[in-house]
Amino acid sequence: MAYNLEDILNDKLNSTALKAVLFDMDGVLFDSMKNHAEAWIQAMEHHGLSMTREDVYMNEGRTGEGTIDIFTQRDWGRDATEQEILAIYKTKSDIFNTLPAVKPMAGAADVLNNVRKRGLIRILVTGSGQLSLLESLDNAYPGHFKEELMVTAFDVKHGKPNPEPYMMGLEKAGRALGLTTPLSASQAIVVENAPLGIQAAKAAGIYCIAVNTGPLKDQVLYDAGADIVLPGMTELAVKLK
Secondary structure (H helix, E strand, O other), rough: OOHHHHHHHHHOOOOOOOOOOOHHHHHOOOOOHHHHHHHHHHHHHHOOOOOHHHHHHHOOOOOOHHHHHHHHHHHHOOOOOHOOOOOOOOHHHHHOOOOOOEEOOOOHHHHHHHHOOOOOOOEEOOOOOOOHHHHHHHOOOOOOOOHHHHOOOOOOOOOOOOHHHEEEEEHHHHOOOOOOOOOHHHHEEEEEEOOHHHHHHOOOOOEEEEEEOOOOHHHHHHHHHOOEEOHHHHHHHHHHH
16 A cells, blocks of 8 residues: 555654754744745835745745846846845845844744654754844754754855755764764755755755745645645644654
């Protein structure tokens, strides 16, 4: 009898081979995407570019530079200059920091606590360079994320959907385990919410749980390659008990 997706998920979560869980940040650990969408839309308009809410969610996971280039190529027919990138991203960050405080994602603390109880390494892999959120991680989730076990927009040359961020996450997990090689992709799982992040995880060969915490339909996440889609972090916490 063929396994269904729930059976495969349970086998993966309960495998003795599992050593690490790699977490995206926005839309997974923080309920921050509404603020990102508002900040991006306003910043782009301020600099003469157009961006819709759907554009934000479909491009979530790219580095700031990568995101800006997508829209300058579309609207201006060219990549942004370094000066333009710095100006646009500063405007976006400034707007983001004026918006209501971002809250931790419902259920995320329970997921992290259950992962820790299982003795699994926790790795942050985010395309974000939003310093206010990165600095909030330890306040929201004390003791869960060490700086040497984080991969952010400041660490990578190629952001999601390129596999580089998740490949780097496997390298850091391997070092944390005292290995001289990266952790095997088969010994990790990824928790993502965005199509580009899912594509990056699957390109790195890692099993990917998608939590649908945004407005996209489940099928969009499956089409990106998700192995299973759950309604949110609360549902994942239950499966990790």
